[in-house]
Amino acid sequence: MRKMLLRRTAAGKALALSALLVLALPGTAYANTVGVTVKTPGATMGPGSAFSEISTDAACSSGLVSGGGINQAIGTGTSSNGNKINGTSPSPDGSTEYTGSTGVVGTDVTHWLGIGGSGGAVNASFSSTPYAMCFSSSLINHTQVVMNKLAGPTSSGTVGLVTATCPANTRLLGGGARITPASVGSLKPIASFPTFNDSAHGFGQKAAADGETNPDSWTAVGWNGGGGNSNNTTYAYAICSGNNINVAGATVKVRHSEVSGPTAATSGRTVTVGCGGNDGKLVAGGAAISGGNVTTTNFTGPGSVGDHLNGSYPSDSGGTPVGDGTTNAAHWTAFTHTGGGSSPNTYSDAWALCADDGV
Numbered sequence: 001m002r003k004m005l006l007r008r009t010a011a012g013k014a015l016a017l018s019a020l021l022v023l024a025l026p027g028t029a030y031a032n033t034v035g036v037t038v039k040t041p042g043a044t045m046g047p048g049s050a051f052s053e054i055s056t057d058a059a060c061s062s063g064l065v066s067g068g069g070i071n072q073a074i075g076t077g078t079s080s081n082g083n084k085i086n087g088t089s090p091s092p093d094g095s096t097e098y099t100g101s102t103g104v105v106g107t108d109v110t111h112w113l114g115i116g117g118s119g120g121a122v123n124a125s126f127s128s129t130p131y132a133m134c135f136s137s138s139l140i141n142h143t144q145v146v147m148n149k150l151a152g153p154t155s156s157g158t159v160g161l162v163t164a165t166c167p168a169n170t171r172l173l174g175g176g177a178r179i180t181p182a183s184v185g186s187l188k189p190i191a192s193f194p195t196f197n198d199s200a201h202g203f204g205q206k207a208a209a210d211g212e213t214n215p216d217s218w219t220a221v222g223w224n225g226g227g228g229n230s231n232n233t234t235y236a237y238a239i240c241s242g243n244n245i246n247v248a249g250a251t252v253k254v255r256h257s258e259v260s261g262p263t264a265a266t267s268g269r270t271v272t273v274g275c276g277g278n279d280g281k282l283v284a285g286g287a288a289i290s291g292g293n294v295t296t297t298n299f300t301g302p303g304s305v306g307d308h309l310n311g312s313y314p315s316d317s318g319g320t321p322v323g324d325g326t327t328n329a330a331h332w333t334a335f336t337h338t339g340g341g342s343s344p345n346t347y348s349d350a351w352a353l354c355a356d357d358g359v
Helices: 002-024 078-082 199-204
Strands: 035-039 053-059 064-073 083-091 103-107 111-118 127-136 143-151 158-165 172-180 187-195 217-224 233-241 251-260 268-274 281-290 308-315 331-337 347-356
Touching (some): 035 281, 053 127, 064 111, 064 347, 251 268, 281 331
Antiparallel strands (some): 111 127, 172 233, 308 331
16 A cells, blocks of 8 residues: 555656646747748849849749848949839749739749849949748748739829738738839839738838737838839739638737938948847848838838938848848848938838747
8 A cells, every 4th residue: 555655646746747847838838930041142233224124033942932132232432322222022933023913913932033223323333132031831831922003103202102911811921112114213112111001000101110010011112213204113012821821829020120311412321120039030021211200100201312222131130131041030131322412301211020930
C-alpha cells in the first residue's frame, strides 16, 4: 500500500509540474510561421533620355510577393532632380502590368516591378533597384492583387488619390503605386501607404497610424508638377490574403514615422521605421512626401511641384538597403527629394507592415 501511495504522489507531482510549465510558458503553444526573403537583382541603369522610363523586376524563386520596393541612384547637382519613381507594383511575370480593368487582377503573384522615370534632366548616374518581399506562411498560402485607378491628376500642383481595398475576410499584406504615362515628365506617385476604407480614415485619404492593426486598403497618390496631361492615370495596388483562409487570428501591425523636410531645393531626406520584437515579420512598406500630418488629416501635397520619391525599400535600422537573400529585414526606408525650387512645410513618411499569422 505504501509503495502505491508513493507512486501516486510522484505522478501527482509530475502532473503539477507540467501544469506549472504550461502556465509559465503560455506562448509555447503558438508560433508565427510568417517568413520573408528579400530578393533583388541589383541596379538597372537609366533612364538615359528625358521624359522616359525603365522597368526593372525582382522575382521570388519561392514564396509569394507580399509587397516590394525600389531604390534609385540619382547622382549630384541639379540634374539629380530628374530621376523619380514612376512605379513600385506587382506583376504576374516580371514585365506585364495590371493597368486594365479594376478589381481582383491577379493571384499568387511572384514578381515586383520597380519603374524609374525621368523629367527634363538626366545624367549617367540614374538607376533603379527593385525589391520583392517573398512571403511564406503555413496559414496564408495564397494571395490576391486588387487594383484601383483614377484618371489624373491633370493640372499643376494637384494630387490624384486612389485607394484599393481588400475583399472582406482577408488581410492586407502590402501594396504599391504606379502612374502613366512616362512622357509627362512632371507626373509621379508621391505616396504609397496602408489605410482603412472607413470614415475615420477618410476612406483612404488618411494613412494608417503607428500602432494601428489590420488595415484593409492601400492608397496611391499621383502628383502633377508641370500641368501636362496625356490621359494621366494613377494606380493603387493592394496585396491581400487569398479567399477562404481563416485569418481571424492573424495580425498585421502598422509602424509609421514622419520627419520634417526636405525643404531646400535639390535636396533629399530619408526616414526609416521598423517592426518591434512583438510586432511580427516585416512583409511590406510604404513611403510619401507630403504636406504632413498624413495620419490625422486628408492627404495634402508637399511644398513644391517638383517634389518626388526616389526610394521605398527594405533596409537596416540606419536606412541602408538590405541585400539579396536577406531573411531578417525589419525596417523600411523612404527616400524623398525636392526639385529645383525650395519646398516649405514639406514632410517625409515611411510605413512598415509587420505580420503575425497567429499559427
